[in-house]
Amino acid sequence: MPMYGDQGNKLVQHAKRMQNLAHLPPYQTELVRAVTREVRDLDKDVASLLEPFQGSFDPSADQSTACTLLVNHLSMRRNKRCLLAYHRTRTDKLEELVWNGSDVLDLAGQQAGGGANGATAAADGGASSSLSPQEEDYVRQYGDLLAAYKGQWTDIDLTGSLEPPRDLFIDVRVLKDAGEIQTEYGAINLTKNSQFYVRQGDVERLIAQGYLQKLG
Amino acid sequence: MDIDDILREVDPTFHAVPQEKRNLQELTRAWIAERSAPELLPWPADGLFERVNDSIKRQIEKVEEMTGDMDPKTNFALIVIQTELERFKYLVRSYVRARISKIDRHTLHYLSTDALRARLSEMELAYATRHQALLHNHYLSSFLSSFPSALQNINDSAGINMVETPDLESAVFIRLLKDTLVEGRGVDSDGAMDGRESDIVILRWADAKTLVENGSAELV
Numbered sequence: 276m277p278m279y280g281d282q283g284n285k286l287v288q289h290a291k292r293m294q295n296l297a298h299l300p301p302y303q304t305e306l307v308r309a310v311t312r313e314v315r316d317l318d319k320d321v322a323s324l325l326e327p328f329q330g331s332f333d334p335s336a337d338q339s340t341a342c343t344l345l346v347n348h349l350s351m352r353r354n355k356r357c358l359l360a361y362h363r364t365r366t367d368k369l370e371e372l373v374w375n376g377s378d379v380l381d382l383a384g385q386q387a388g389g390g391a392n393g394a395t396a397a398a399d400g401g402a403s404s405s406l407s408p409q410e411e412d413y414v415r416q417y418g419d420l421l422a423a424y425k426g427q428w429t430d431i432d433l434t435g436s437l438e439p440p441r442d443l444f445i446d447v448r449v450l451k452d453a454g455e456i457q458t459e460y461g462a463i464n465l466t467k468n469s470q471f472y473v474r475q476g477d478v479e480r481l482i483a484q485g486y487l488q489k490l491g
Numbered sequence: 492m493d494i495d496d497i498l499r500e501v502d503p504t505f506h507a508v509p510q511e512k513r514n515l516q517e518l519t520r521a522w523i524a525e526r527s528a529p530e531l532l533p534w535p536a537d538g539l540f541e542r543v544n545d546s547i548k549r550q551i552e553k554v555e556e557m558t559g560d561m562d563p564k565t566n567f568a569l570i571v572i573q574t575e576l577e578r579f580k581y582l583v584r585s586y587v588r589a590r591i592s593k594i595d596r597h598t599l600h601y602l603s604t605d606a607l608r609a610r611l612s613e614m615e616l617a618y619a620t621r622h623q624a625l626l627h628n629h630y631l632s633s634f635l636s637s638f639p640s641a642l643q644n645i646n647d648s649a650g651i652n653m654v655e656t657p658d659l660e661s662a663v664f665i666r667l668l669k670d671t672l673v674e675g676r677g678v679d680s681d682g683a684m685d686g687r688e689s690d691i692v693i694l695r696w697a698d699a700k701t702l703v704e705n706g707s708a709e710l711v
Contacts, residue, residue, distance in 0.1 A: 412629075
């Protein structure tokens, strides 16, 4: 029989590993369920242990029961923290993706489709996303929240580059056709493999989205 | 920003500096302090950001006005203004992002007392409250809702406090703005020294905080 907290430990290990990954690994639906179940079972144990005492339990009179209760109590809380840590690490990662302006829901679908073990992620069949349905909701809501907050800074793009600006103009190479963009020096047609000397502010979004590559 | 700028900032003739420049200096200072301090500092209360936003808006209008002009002289001025504009925007962006990342990391802590809430701007407060609600909801729908009801809170403080707080003991560099006594707690013993103006000292934020707050020192 597995020890208390084994499952929770696995979750934390998943979370730890995730921090160094560029992409988001599939959501551990089964593991989360197992840990939650363990908590519920422990809670039932506690209730049934306490039942014969009718609310008048004296820890010093029955030390072995008191010890069991304490271990159960601590295991429940530990499991809860493991779950919180796992989910928080994932939402942090998701938020980072939202800030970077990538289309998270799209991205997750692609990754899971490309990966061999993507199918384990979705217990509900059909869609093979590495996000749980709850996480997809969360991403959508956080995206709205961020957009609302950003909207209050009318002149500044908060999701812009955090590198201090050096030059107003930069050399860029076009990696993917991006069509025509309007700048104050007229329109530029961004066709693949061409190179331009443009104002950084005009093309920042395109660099972030991977259409352009900054040179030099 | 070099040493001269900093010395100028603390100069008594400081108020002779034009408003635009003072905005920039205040902004730069707030930015440096926010990025160095381990905890969230109060949002500037004197309307600094309204002024900065206004001046950014004015600059953008000016750029638009000048763009039509083909005179090479205007063109050069345009580039200078645009470069300045980009730098201004960068400072604001970096400052706001530094704050948001601190708020995100310890949301519950900053929402827990009125004194801490007062450090946030209205916008940030709205953001933090909503963000926390979203997170809580996410936890609830992911697993907390099937927990025993006594365990559904996420701000338990029975036993171990579940609310993480920033580490106030981490080290910061400060520059002294006037001669003052600097006291710091060490691992083995506490130390004190007579600091001179423009000395740079490294010590724990918890010890440096009062010096920074009463204007005897600034973060670098």
